[in-house]
Amino acid sequence: MRIKINISFILFLFISTYLGFWQNALVIFFSVLLHELGHIIIAKFFNIQVLEIQLYPFGGIAYTENISKYGGRIELFVALGGPFISMLIAIAFYFFGKHLSLSSTIIKYNTALFLFNLVPALPLDGGSIVRNLLLSKHSYKCATKFMTRSGKILSILILLYNISLILNRQITISYMTVAFFIFLGALREEKNCSYIYLLNRNNKKVKRLHNLHVRQLNVSEETYIRSIVEQFSPGNICRVMVFNEKGEVVKELCEADIMDGFLKYGYYGKIKDIVK
Structure with a gap:
């Protein structure tokens, strides 16, 4: 398994450090890393091979073997692993780490990471969770279509929010960047679902x-x-x-x-x- 930092995250860390926010950048880096390790711990529990972790400023992606072939339940548990770790970190620092200088930043970012990733839209964890809850009554393709559509709508809303901030003279492209990666992720999920059953039709069934x-x-x-x-x-x-x-x-x-x-x-x- 290898850990790969996306170029957008490298730029984010560099700019944050240059502006004097290196401590916040460090908190974000380790929060995202631990979030993805939550997915990996659950994947390893089910003996699923983890290939790579890619880190982004707003979260990360753990690339594993095609876990969709195992059915909805295992993919559901793996998707819950990341938000669960983020929630535990926020709770732990809220009750036991308030005396630390960066505790408020740790609590704030991990709470945001937890809540944002539970939004029912692919490629976020919440999209994977809801998709697998839908599999008892819908096909994988149909459930994926519901969630990728939500992902595209979410990316458009985030983009519009960024534009509104710019119009109000708050110059930032951070939300725009998030919207871009969410939209690309939704397209990737949409494309991949067409091949999942063909590639794994008899796998473990x-x-x-x-x-x-x-x-x-x-x-x-x-x-x-x-x-x-x-x-x-x-x-x-x-x-x-x-x-x-x-x-x-x-x-x-x-x-x-x-x-x-x-x-x-x-x-x-x-x-x-x-x-x-």
Whole structure:
């Protein structure tokens, strides 16, 4: 595992030190680092490989192997790890560290880190948490779409707030920078979710069938295969019932049948191609 400091964070630390706020910069650096270590501790508990940590002024990103393949619960716990550590730090200094000179800064920043990361919008931790709560009733792609949309809206609101500050002669681009990274993160999550099930469709499912929620999808022979694939989620099993024009069950298909058909017949393949 390696720790990588993003160029924006390096500039932030340099400017803060130059302006005489090196102590605040130090607090922010270690607060972000400990926040990400919270994610890593939970990931290690589930034997998930951690590849890299990237640190930004407003938070960080812990890059792990694709944990979505394990289902919603594990990804949910990993997402909670960071905010939990930030909350513990703020509480600890509030009750036991008030005599320290930087305690107010530590409490303030860790509280902000805790609350901000719980906003239900991807790529923030709150977006991952809510997405995985939605997986019992929605597909991974649909849940991701909800949360990335929230992320884009959040980035626009933050950008507008930064513009309002500039118009009021408070020159700053810090919020604008945060908005930029949130928007990029939302786009990345949106793009990646399209490949998650294809890459991990059978990963760990066979061993955990008795632990997975079963969803029934009712389709017709004219249904496009791709529309069924988009409803799959790593954390549950879908049973596909194929009906004809008379409303009679023609065949029952499993996820492997659908995925094999998708790979064989392509983007415009239909369920009838599999059934025949």
